[in-house]
Amino acid sequence: MNKYNRRIYLIIILIINFILTGCWDNNELDTISIVTGLGIDAAENDDEIDLTLQVSKIKGTTGYEKGAVGQGSSFFVMEATDSGILSGIDKLEKQIPRSIFLHHNQVIIFGKEQAKKGIKKYMDVFIREHQMRMETWVLISDSTAKDILTATMEQEENSAIGLSKMIYSESRDYEVLSTKLIDLTSKMMEKTTSPVIPIVTVNSENGNSEAEISGLAILKEDKYIGELDLERVRGYSWIMGNCREIPFNIKTEHGYADTSISNIKLKNKPKFGADGPFISIDFKGDVSIREIQGFEDMKTNEIFAILQRSCVEQLKKEILDCFNYSKNLNADIYGFGTEFYRKYPKNFEKLREYWDEIYPELDMEIDINLEITDTGKVLNSLYMEEKTDENR
Incomplete structure (x- = not known):
């Protein structure tokens, strides 16, 4: 076999390899539930949390869709009450035929009441679990995290993805209106600093919802103690030096x-x-x-x-x-x-x-x-x- 034929065969093998890999990925989508938003709310029992997962529906696949939000919705929600985040996810995985996949999660949302109780002990899983990305946005809901993740946005099929886009857009003018997991972790490690986290509010009308960043929550020793409205956010931004x-x-x-x-x-x-x-x-x-x-x-x-x-x-x-x-x-x-x-x-x-x-x-x-x-x-x-x- 001459060198020319070898090259032809090599190209054919590479093409086949790419095709087979694509088929393998498609099969994998049938076995996972892709989480796009994760919410943590205060439960009735002080030692527990109400966990909400927003899971994206994958077009062309069939499977578990319990908790779908409306006809034609591009996502469904799953809920569990447990003492920890991963134990709550384990509980949900036992109820469905697919594995819960967290790597594409867009936002982590704490409900306001849970933020008042404290968020530090729930941060450990986010920095320890391999599937969690440190670039994920962190928010505090003006009401509950569940309210945000179950909302149907007018211009976005998926509220968590819509929130991610909105945060990116807002942060082009005010970087302080965006907090990534890695930044929050860093601030919480500073002994004298009080971290701030964007507050998200959802206004519902005619069955549709609009989300907006309404200010910044202030944490003291990992607990919500107050907030900056948008006027004070600008005053804060001038000093932080990250305005455009x-x-x-x-x-x-x-x-x-x-x-x-x-x-x-x-x-x-x-x-x-x-x-x-x-x-x-x-x-x-x-x-x-x-x-x-x-x-x-x-x-x-x-x-x-x-x-x-x-x-x-x-x-x-x-x-x-x-x-x-x-x-x-x-x-x-x-x-x-x-x-x-x-x-x-x-x-x-x-x-x-x-x-x-x-x-x-x-x-x-x-x-x-x-x-x-x-x-x-x-x-x-x-x-x-x-x-x-x-x-x-």
Whole structure:
């Protein structure tokens, strides 16, 4: 057999191998139930949880579909009450002819009541079990996890997959509105940090539901203690330095402006002063003007000066409002304690055990520098141009 024929035979063998592999994968789909969402709610017994699994229906396959949500639904739900997550899954597997497959799970959702009790002891399985992915999104439901996973979304056949897409979209502007399992685990390991987790709310109307991120849940020692609404979320985001181009509306006595802030450069500096530790914030950013209303009989440079000053004042107000709220809860959502430890490991080692007493008294110094760099296609509004023409 010459070299040419050998190559032909080798190509044929490879093609057959790919075809057979595809058939093998198709057969495997008939033996597994693919979980797309996992929910944990508080049970009547304090030592147990109500576990909810959202399982995707695979087109072209037949099998167990108990708990299907509506005709034509692309998923069904399975429920169990048990003391642990894996033991609950084992209980469900005994009721069905397929193996439960967790590797494609999109979201882990804790019900609000369970979050108030604590989530730490249920985190172990997520970081230990091989099928669990550390990139999975973690959420807290404003009601129960079951409510979220059984909801039928108007634009998405599968609510868990729809949530995953929504989180990805929201996080393009505010990264703090997304929490991955790996990030939450890391924050929970920091002794002084209070982790935050996005809160998901479902509004139902006419049989369909719309999900939205309504804020951030604040955890203290793994328990829900409060939340940031969306206004405070923005104040939190400025300090965390993970905003992109953010819409920023300004109202003054002279008029209204729709602006955006981008190219943000932030430096958080933990320092020790005469009165103790404090945080120094250096914030720089570019302002783009998208729309202006009002400001009649004013020159362009006067308007820009007013807008620049107003942006700085409002930005500082939003930052301090969120910071003071976190101090009232005694929850270091920013990880400032960790920053002090990194910069002053020897000094802060003595202060770490007293951080709960220090944080509510922590001061913040803010230096904000904003520059108007973009006015759109025109510099003046129409009425400004009219005023200029009258004065020529």
